[in-house]
Amino acid sequence: MTQTKFTxxxxxxxxLCFLVACGSQNEESGTDTSLPNIVLIxxxxxxxxxxxxxxxxxxxxxxxxxxxxxxxxxxxxxxANAVCSxxxxxxxxxxxxxxxxxxxxxxxxxxxxxxxxxxxxxxxxKPLGYATGIIGKWHLGHMPPFLPTRQGFxxxxxxxxxxxxxxxxxxxxxxxxxxxLYENESVxxxxxDQTMLTTWYTERAVDxxxxxxxxxxxxxxxxxxxxxxxxxxDKFKGKSENGLYGDVxxxxxxxxxxxxxxxxxxxxxxxxxxxFTSDNGPxxxxxxxxxxxxxxxxxxxxxxEGGVRVPGIIKWPGKIPAGKVMDQPVMTIDLLPxxxxxxxxxxxEKKIDGKNIWPLLAxxxxxxSPHDAYxxxxxxxxxxxxxxxxxxxxxxxxxxxxxxxxxxxxDGTPTRYEMVELDQPELYDLSSDPGESQNLAxxxxxxxxxxxxxxxxxxxxxxxxxxxxxxxxxRPPGQLTATDx
Numbered sequence: 001m002t003q004t005k006f007t008x009x010x011x012x013x014x015x016l017c018f019l020v021a022c023g024s025q026n027e028e029s030g031t032d033t034s035l036p037n038i039v040l041i042x043x044x045x046x047x048x049x050x051x052x053x054x055x056x057x058x059x060x061x062x063x064x065x066x067x068x069x070x071x072x073x074x075x076x077x078x079x080a081n082a083v084c085s086x087x088x089x090x091x092x093x094x095x096x097x098x099x100x101x102x103x104x105x106x107x108x109x110x111x112x113x114x115x116x117x118x119x120x121x122x123x124x125x126k127p128l129g130y131a132t133g134i135i136g137k138w139h140l141g142h143m144p145p146f147l148p149t150r151q152g153f154x155x156x157x158x159x160x161x162x163x164x165x166x167x168x169x170x171x172x173x174x175x176x177x178x179x180x181l182y183e184n185e186s187v188x189x190x191x192x193d194q195t196m197l198t199t200w201y202t203e204r205a206v207d208x209x210x211x212x213x214x215x216x217x218x219x220x221x222x223x224x225x226x227x228x229x230x231x232x233x234d235k236f237k238g239k240s241e242n243g244l245y246g247d248v249x250x251x252x253x254x255x256x257x258x259x260x261x262x263x264x265x266x267x268x269x270x271x272x273x274x275x276f277t278s279d280n281g282p283x284x285x286x287x288x289x290x291x292x293x294x295x296x297x298x299x300x301x302x303x304x305e306g307g308v309r310v311p312g313i314i315k316w317p318g319k320i321p322a323g324k325v326m327d328q329p330v331m332t333i334d335l336l337p338x339x340x341x342x343x344x345x346x347x348x349e350k351k352i353d354g355k356n357i358w359p360l361l362a363x364x365x366x367x368x369s370p371h372d373a374y375x376x377x378x379x380x381x382x383x384x385x386x387x388x389x390x391x392x393x394x395x396x397x398x399x400x401x402x403x404x405x406x407x408x409x410x411d412g413t414p415t416r417y418e419m420v421e422l423d424q425p426e427l428y429d430l431s432s433d434p435g436e437s438q439n440l441a442x443x444x445x446x447x448x449x450x451x452x453x454x455x456x457x458x459x460x461x462x463x464x465x466x467x468x469x470x471x472x473x474x475r476p477p478g479q480l481t482a483t484d485x
Contacts, residue, residue: 035128035216035343036316037272039259040121040335042091042220043252044084044137044162044227046311047282049294050249054311056292058242059250063257064313067276070322071315072361074277076329076430078387080353081377082280082300082307084162085139087332088222091279092120092140092151094336094347094354098377099462101477106139107165108177113141114151115478119348121336122152122218128345131212134158135204136222142180145484149184153220156184157204163194163224170413194231197224198248202255206262213266216343221259223252228286229412243288243410273316273342275335281307285415287408297436302399303376303384305392305434314361321363329387329430330357331374351473373454375462381471383464386455390431393441393451396422397466427451 048054052061053068080090084105086097093100093114100118114120122132133155134148141147142160149156159181166179178190191197205221212219225231225248232247236254240246256276263269282291284299284306293299293306300307312330314320333354340347341356359367369389376385378397385394400417402408409415427441427448441448458464463471 035130037215037263037268038125038130038218038339039263039272039274040218040220041256041259041274041276042088042136042222043276043278044222044224045280045283045291045300046226046249046252046278047291047293047299048296048306048309048311050226050278050282050291051311051313053313055294056249059240059246061249061253063253063260064276067256067260067274067315068313068323070317071274071313072320072322072324072326072363074312074314074326074330076327077277077310077312078308078329078331078374078376079278079280079310080308080331080333080375082302083378084137084227084279086377087279088139089114091332091335092122092220093118094121094333094352096333096353096375096377096462098381099351099353099471099474101475102140103380106141106161108142108161110141111143111480112477113143113146115476116145116150117478118350118475120152121339122148122220124152124336124340124345124348125216125218125343126152128343129216131215131217132220133208133212133217134220134222135201135208136220137162137224137227138182138222141478143480143484144185145480146478147182147185155208156182158182158201158222159224162227163197164228166191168229194224194229195233197231198251198255199233199235202258205255205259209259209262209266209268213268215268215271221255223255225252226291228283228289228414230289245289245291249291270317273319273339274314276311276313277332278310281310283414284402285417286412287415288410289412295435298399298401301378302401303378303394303397304399304436305430308376308385309434320361324363326360326363327431328360328369329374329389330360330369350475373451373458375455375458377462379465381463381465381474383455383458383462383466386451386458387430388447388451388454390429391447391451392428392430392436393448393455394422394426394428394436395455395466396424398422425452 052065079087089097089102134153136158165176180187181189236251281299296306298304298306334357337354355370374387426439428436463469
């Protein structure tokens with residue numbers, strides 16, 4: 001974090017330090033309970049229907065199902081962009097990723113990353129005394145100025161980008177260098193085998209909780225799985241009825257169980273807010289090595305619901321209703337301002353797009369969405385859809401889809417997509433048609449017009465490459481300078 005992020009906040013920081021130091025203590029463990037611990041578990045390419053409580057078939061997810069029964073299941077939870085880096089930028093900053101100049105999936109060749117002048121969730125929480133750690137996949141820039149340890153995280157163990165960016169990529173063999181495993185800012189190994197990756201992440205997460213149990217702490221556990229190539233340890237190999245993909249999800253479920261057990265062991269369960277979700281929908285071209293979006297349309301890399309609607313579970317005993325379902329639309333950009341509200345943290349100085357959705361999560365009587373609409377961008381700044389209440393308007397654009405005649409692979413190699421041209425806006429009522437099968441644009445022209453006006457507001461603000469529009473408030477990504485190393 002740069003010095004400018006702190007200077008205007010010093011008096012408040014001193015007050016917060018005093019409050020944390022004087023916070024209440026758990027008499028048995030000596031644990032600081034004045035602020036909640038936060039555990040954010042983020043999987044990679046896990047489809048909407050890839051949990052038991054969301055309809056998974058061929059395998060069980062008992063720990064995630066228990067998490068849902070003890071917390072709230074979010075059935076209308078969206079990411080802002082259905083691809084790796086862009087989705088993570090939105091999650092960690094509370095901003096639409098296109099506002100920040102982060103598009104697609106950064107690779108080993110990328111010379112840019114999340115701008116260090118942006119404030120991540122870790123940087124928002126650190127002034128309150130939070131210990132911050134990321135375990136797993138970062139994917140917001142692998143060059144030193146963009147690593148998580150320069151973006152508010154005290155510790156980093158994991159991969160700088162996707163686990164398929166290695167020499168064994170099925171479509172680009174030997175294009176990528178050896179896959180680096182990082183400890184903070186040092187490469188400690190290169191991986192030829194990812195069998196133990198989920199286990200290593202889990203062990204590190206449990207250790208982090210043990211070391212930081214006197215809290216408060218923020219743990220961002222960003223699993224590399226079930227992104228291809230799929231790997232699973234021997235303890236789950238062949239355990240599911242759904243092949244390797246099911247095995248992988250079962251191991252992720254086990255990992256969640258280990259994290260929850262660690263919280264219980266150290267007496268932290270009641271004062272820890274746990275969030276589980278995925279970065280986008282399933283990568284359907286990989287056939288049996290991909291997950292399922294259930295009844296939703298399409299998958300990763302599209303702005304249809306199968307790409308942007310993801311499973312969501314949130315638990316905080318005594319604060320979030322247990323065993324409930326929340327159907328109102330919310331988005332990952334809302335997590336940062338909501339957590340800032342709950343902890344008393346300052347919001348970032350620069351404009352963000354997310355809003356505090358705590359009244360919805362707490363299911364307060366009469367709570368309504370603080371948003372007029374959610375905007376869904378893809379590719380390089382294409383405004384492809386927006387959501388207003390239960391309505392979704394999809395704009396003309398090209399998107400990828402699997403041909404109806406395609407034979408889905410079962411060996412970890414992808415099949416080819418075809419490009420489909422949508423030439424007219426289409427309107428869907430997601431409350432009755434989450435599969436986006438019945439276009440209602442002709443029946444509700446007044447709804448289309450209202451949503452068109454909201455879209456125009458977004459184009460003025462953030463631009464729209466589909467209309468060759470440049471946004472007035474977009475910000476640049478971080479770029480390397482001559483002095484960077």
